[in-house]
Amino acid sequence: MISTPDYIHDIRADFPILQTKIHNKPLVYFDNAATTQKPKIVIDRIRDYYENENANIHRGVHHLSQVATQDYENARSRIQKYIGAAKSEEIIFTKGTTDGINLVASSFGALLKEGDEILISAMEHHSNIVPWQLLADSKKLQLKVIPIHKDGTLIMDAFDQLLSEKTKLVSITHISNTLGTINPIESIISKSHAVGAKVLIDGAQSIQHGDIDVSSLNCDFFVFSGHKIFGPTGIGVLYGKEKLLEEMPPYQGGGDMIKNVSFEKTTFNELPFKFEAGTPNIIGGIALGTAIEYIESIDRKSAFDYEKTLLEYAEKELLKIEDVQVFGNSSEKTSLVSFNVGSIHPFDLGTLLDKQGIAVRTGHHCTQPLMDFYNIPGTIRASFSIYNTVEEVDLFLDALRRAITVLS
Numbered sequence: 001m002i003s004t005p006d007y008i009h010d011i012r013a014d015f016p017i018l019q020t021k022i023h024n025k026p027l028v029y030f031d032n033a034a035t036t037q038k039p040k041i042v043i044d045r046i047r048d049y050y051e052n053e054n055a056n057i058h059r060g061v062h063h064l065s066q067v068a069t070q071d072y073e074n075a076r077s078r079i080q081k082y083i084g085a086a087k088s089e090e091i092i093f094t095k096g097t098t099d100g101i102n103l104v105a106s107s108f109g110a111l112l113k114e115g116d117e118i119l120i121s122a123m124e125h126h127s128n129i130v131p132w133q134l135l136a137d138s139k140k141l142q143l144k145v146i147p148i149h150k151d152g153t154l155i156m157d158a159f160d161q162l163l164s165e166k167t168k169l170v171s172i173t174h175i176s177n178t179l180g181t182i183n184p185i186e187s188i189i190s191k192s193h194a195v196g197a198k199v200l201i202d203g204a205q206s207i208q209h210g211d212i213d214v215s216s217l218n219c220d221f222f223v224f225s226g227h228k229i230f231g232p233t234g235i236g237v238l239y240g241k242e243k244l245l246e247e248m249p250p251y252q253g254g255g256d257m258i259k260n261v262s263f264e265k266t267t268f269n270e271l272p273f274k275f276e277a278g279t280p281n282i283i284g285g286i287a288l289g290t291a292i293e294y295i296e297s298i299d300r301k302s303a304f305d306y307e308k309t310l311l312e313y314a315e316k317e318l319l320k321i322e323d324v325q326v327f328g329n330s331s332e333k334t335s336l337v338s339f340n341v342g343s344i345h346p347f348d349l350g351t352l353l354d355k356q357g358i359a360v361r362t363g364h365h366c367t368q369p370l371m372d373f374y375n376i377p378g379t380i381r382a383s384f385s386i387y388n389t390v391e392e393v394d395l396f397l398d399a400l401r402r403a404i405t406v407l408s
C-alpha cells in the first residue's frame with residue numbers, strides 16, 4: 001500500500017483549483033497531459049502585471065515599458081537556465097509547441113531542397129505531423145515514418161534503416177502524449193548527427209516530468225508549451241542552436257523583428273527577436289518564468305519520482321479490473337495511462353467519470369495514426385502531475401468500476 005507524502009500535499013495546496021467541486025464531488029484532475037493547473041504564484045503574477053506593470057515592451061523609454069521589458073527578458077533568461085541552453089538568444093518565445101514546430105518547418109524548411117528527407121515517428125501528435133506534410137508537399141520533400149512495436153516503443157532497427165545522408169531532420173516526441181512512452185532520444189540524436197541530420201525534440205510532455213538539459217542532449221531544436229508546465233496558455237518556447245537560428249530566415253514579418261525597414265530593403269533584428277514579430281504575449285512569457293521559478297522552488301526530484309510511483313500504482317490497480325486493456329507498455333514510461341474497457345466506448349466512460357468529478361481525456365488525443373495502428377477509435381487517458389494523490393487514484397478506480405457497471 002502506498003500513501004501520498006506530505007510534500008505532495010504541500011504542493012497541492014499551492015493550486016487553488018484543486019479545491020473545486022465538480023457536480024458536487026471533489027475534483028480529481030487527471031488531464032494533466034492536456035494542460036496542467038496553475039499555482040497561486042502564477043495566477044497572482046498575472047493579476048499583478050495587469051494591475052501594476054502593463055506596458056508594451058522593447059520600444060518604450062517610459063518606466064513601465066522598461067520594467068515590463070526587464071521582466072520579460074528575465075523570464076527568458078530563467079527559462080534558458082532551466083533547460084540548460086547556452087544563451088538566452090537561443091530561447092524564442094512562441095505560442096506553444098505547435099507554433100514552435102511550425103516555425104521550424106517554415107524557417108528551417110526554407111533551407112531544404114527537393115528530395116531531402118524528414119523523419120518522424122508513428123506516435124507523433126498531429127502538430128508534429130501536419131506541418132511536415134505541408135512542407136513536404138510544397139517543397140517536394142520525402143516524409144518518412146519510424147514504425148512502432150505493439151507495446152508502443154519505436155522499432156529502432158527500422159529507424160537505423162530509414163536514416164541516411166538524405167535525412168535532413170528527425171522530428172520526434174520525447175514522450176508520447178497517448179502512450180506515455182519515453183523515447184530513446186539520446187541515441188536518436190547521436191545517430192542522426194552521424195549522418196548530418198538535425199534533430200527537433202517535441203518536449204510538450206517531457207517538460208513537466210523531468211529535468212531537461214538541451215546542451216547535454218545536444219538536440220538542435222527543443223519545443224514546449226508553457227501551459228503544460230504550470231504556466232499560462234498561449235506561450236511556449238522554441239530552443240534552437242544559435243548557429244542554426246542564425247542561418248534560418250525569419251518566420252513572420254512585422255514589428256520588433258527588424259533592424260531597419262525601407263521600401264527598398266529590410267534588415268532583420270538579431271536573435272531572438274528575428275523570430276518574434278509583433279507585440280508578444282508579454283505576461284505569458286513573464287508568468288511562464290514564474291511557473292519555472294515555482295518548479296525550481298520544490299523538491300522536484302522527489303516529485304518526479306513520486307509521479308512514477310503513482311503511475312505504477314494506478315496501472316497495477318487498473319489491470320485488476322476485468323477487460324481493461326492498457327495501450328503503451330514500454331518499460332520506459334511516464335505519468336499517464338491510456339486504456340479501454342472491453343467494447344465500451346471511451347467517450348461513454350469519460351462522461352460517467354465526469355459526473356463523478358473525475359476529469360480524464362477520451363478520444364484520439366491528436367494521434368489519429370496511432371489509433372489506426374491499434375485499430376481503435378480512441379482511449380481513456382488518465383494523466384498525472386505532481387499534485388495528484390493516491391487517494392485520488394482510488395477515487396478514480398471506484399468511479400470507473402461504477403461506470404463500467406452502468407455501461408455493461
Ligand SMILES: Cc1ncc(COP(=O)(O)O)c(C=O)c1O
Pocket residue numbers: 033034095096097098099125127128173175176177202204205225
Ligand atoms: C506530444 C505533444 N506535442 C504537441 C502538442 C501540442 O501542444 P500545443 O497544443 O500546446 O501547441 C501536444 C499537446 O498535447 C503534445 O502532447
